[in-house]
Amino acid sequence: MKIRIGENLRKLRIKNELTQEKLAEVFGVSPQAISRWENNSTYPDVTMLPSIANYYNVSIDELMGMDDIRNVEKINSTFSIVHEYESKGMIDEAIQTLREAIKVYPNNCGFLSELALALTLKINTDTKFELVNEAITLSERVLLSSTNEKIRSTTKANLCFLYLKIYEDEKAIKLAKTLPHVWECREILLPEMFIEDDYIIELKKGIITVISVICEKIENSKKNKHSSIDKMIAIGPNTNWNDDLKGKIELLTQFLDVASIE
Incomplete structure (x- = not known):
């Protein structure tokens, strides 16, 4: 757990337009100690914390950054609960949990993006125009305000669907073209971070993942429908993708034999 008292002390001093020298005089220490x-x-002596907190009219928890730490823990816990609901197909519960979280953290782009994903899963089984519109509005809002690359990438992919x-269709195509090429994806690049046996292991993982995604798209092409990649985006890959790898390779080979590529 990272104590952020130094950062908070500096912010409070600057906010109150105080110099280190003035603060040193107030608390009876040297300017070097404040620095x-x-x-x-170093940290202030624990016996000084109440005086410092009272001087700035904040709680000791706020002074030490404990409120921020608790917020992060609460946010992470909420994401875990939502992902658990989604993995069990409890989409309504996931949506409700996210709506409650957004009441507390209305500008948290992670929650906004996750709600759009959960709504997309709901739309797959209960197509309602208002849900689609809400998911699109949330996604577009995230793209306007978030600078987090992972959140933006996930949001873009979901928004395409x-x-x-x-x-x-034109909007979907235009947006899809802004996503990274396959040679920039994790499955292709990650093996290069390893050597020898570890390289082979990571390469196999990447190949299996890519083949599995492609095979799902092939299966859906037979049914003349879009792939459920949007579901993968929301709840992650099927952990059993390694099953029947030989069959998937045969499916891919057959498809390439009959598909015409210009």
């Missing part, structure tokens, strides 16, 4: 506190080289659901 060391703010750089996290949402646009297709309202027959905005």
Whole structure:
């Protein structure tokens, strides 16, 4: 657990337009001591914390950054609960949990993106125009405000499928073209971070993942419907993708034999 008292002391001092010298005078220490506190080289004596907190009119927890730590823990716990619901097909419960979380954290792009994903899963079984619109609005809002690459990438991928659901094919195609090429994806690049046996292991994992995704798309092409990649985006890959790998390779080979590629 990272104590953020130094960072918080500096922010509070600057917010109150105080110099290190002035603060040192208030608390009876040297300016060098204040500097060391703010750089996290040392911490104030525990007996001084109440006085410092009272001076700035904040709680000791807030002074030490404990509120921020608790928020992070609460947010992570909420994501875990949502992912558990989604993996069990309890989409309504996931949506409700996210709606409650967004009341507390209305600008948390992770929650907004996750709600759009959960709504997409709901749409797959209960196509309602208002749900599609809500999911699209949430996704577009995330793309306007989030700088987190993972959140943006996931949101873009999901939004492509949402646009297709309202027959905005051109928007979907345009957005899809902004996503990374396959040679920039994790499955291709990660093996290069390893050597010898570990390289082979990671390469096999990447190949299996790519083949499995492609095979699902082939199976869906036979049924003349879009792949459920949007489900993969929301709840992650099927952990049994390694099953029947030989059959998947045969399916891929057969498809390439009959498919015409210009």
